[in-house]
Amino acid sequence: MSIPCLPGIPDNPMAFKRKKKKPKKPVEKEMSFLDHLEELRMHIIRALIALVTAAVLVYILGDRFFDSIIFAPKYPDFLSYRAMCGLSQALGLGERLCMSPVDFELMTVGMGEAFLTHIKVALLGGLVVAFPFVFWEFWKFIKPGLHKKEVKTTRGIVFVCSLLFTFGVAFGYFIISPFAVNFLAGYEISGVKNTVTISSMVNYMIMFTVPTGLAFELPLVVYYLSKLGLVTPEGMRSYRKHAFVTILVVAAVITPPDVITQFLIGVPLYILYELSIYISAREARRFEAEFGD
Numbered sequence: 044m045s046i047p048c049l050p051g052i053p054d055n056p057m058a059f060k061r062k063k064k065k066p067k068k069p070v071e072k073e074m075s076f077l078d079h080l081e082e083l084r085m086h087i088i089r090a091l092i093a094l095v096t097a098a099v100l101v102y103i104l105g106d107r108f109f110d111s112i113i114f115a116p117k118y119p120d121f122l123s124y125r126a127m128c129g130l131s132q133a134l135g136l137g138e139r140l141c142m143s144p145v146d147f148e149l150m151t152v153g154m155g156e157a158f159l160t161h162i163k164v165a166l167l168g169g170l171v172v173a174f175p176f177v178f179w180e181f182w183k184f185i186k187p188g189l190h191k192k193e194v195k196t197t198r199g200i201v202f203v204c205s206l207l208f209t210f211g212v213a214f215g216y217f218i219i220s221p222f223a224v225n226f227l228a229g230y231e232i233s234g235v236k237n238t239v240t241i242s243s244m245v246n247y248m249i250m251f252t253v254p255t256g257l258a259f260e261l262p263l264v265v266y267y268l269s270k271l272g273l274v275t276p277e278g279m280r281s282y283r284k285h286a287f288v289t290i291l292v293v294a295a296v297i298t299p300p301d302v303i304t305q306f307l308i309g310v311p312l313y314i315l316y317e318l319s320i321y322i323s324a325r326e327a328r329r330f331e332a333e334f335g336d
Contacts (some may be wrong), residue, residue: 049187083184090173090180098169102161116224117144123221126209134238142221145229147239152274160241167249171212171256175205177268203263211259223251258293258312269326276324279316286316304335 098100101108116120124142131140132329151157170177186194227247231237268274279286 053331062139086180086184088179093173093176094169098165101168102165109302114246116221119144120223123217147223147228147240149239149244156242161247164245174199174208178204197267201212204260207259208256211256212252215255219255220248220251222307223247261315262319262322265321267327269323274323277322279320279323287313
């Protein structure tokens with residue numbers, strides 16, 4: 044005797060299809076302190092590999108790198124001298140703006156000075172060349188700890204940061220260094236012969252370029268801090284006088300004691316500060332429009 048099936052129920056119980064369970068999303072485990080250290084170690088190793096590789100390339104270039112880059116401002120065919128002379132002629136001023144570099148010889152006073160200076164130039168030159176990759180590795184370590192909004196806000200930071208650093212180094216190299224080198228090399232005291240060592244030339248060239256490259260990062264820093272609501276234009280305007288005095292002090296420290304060179308580095312730094320106020324005000328308006336009442 045067959046039992047009549049209820050409506051909607053098949054005769055064969057096996058006809059019921061089992062519902063497939065949706066796979067659960069894997070839960071990301073929180074990294075421990077040692078895991079963070081291991082991750083940081085890998086980023087540091089990769090950054091060091093890039094730095095050492097670039098430093099080795101600079102070291103191999105040897106004399107060509109010194110003559111074409113480090114010692115270039117002491118030669119009459121330096122790009123800045125030719126550009127200023129061309130500008131003078133284009134403005135109809137003849138040769139009034141043309142500059143002729145001071146003739147001076149470089150020397151070493153220690154047995155290991157030339158070798159140690161070569162190593163220093165290779166390392167710092169490698170750092171400048173590998174800066175985008177080094178900063179990228181640093182950013183890869185920081186990025187996972189940010190929120191989605193912060194990651195979106197800082198999109199393109201590696202490219203912009205590297206670009207501003209390059210502009211700053213180029214500004215210090217082509218604008219500041221010619222005036223500073225000529226002033227320092229041509230400054231004489233009665234009865235004292237002015238001799239220039241390789242190490243002093245290299246140290247001053249580093250002083251004119253690397254700090255300027257870092258100073259050009261100011262608008263970028265203010266931009267991202269303003270996006271996060273941590274910097275306000277009102278605060279920057281209230282500290283404008285303090286910033287002006289600080290810029291003068293910084294220009295006096297990192298440049299020779301002549302007015303022209305301090306003017307060349309002080310004015311751009313102050314312009315960057317005013318540009319940062321404008322950027323902060325624009326981003327503050329966006330921040331208020333997004334999170335305000």
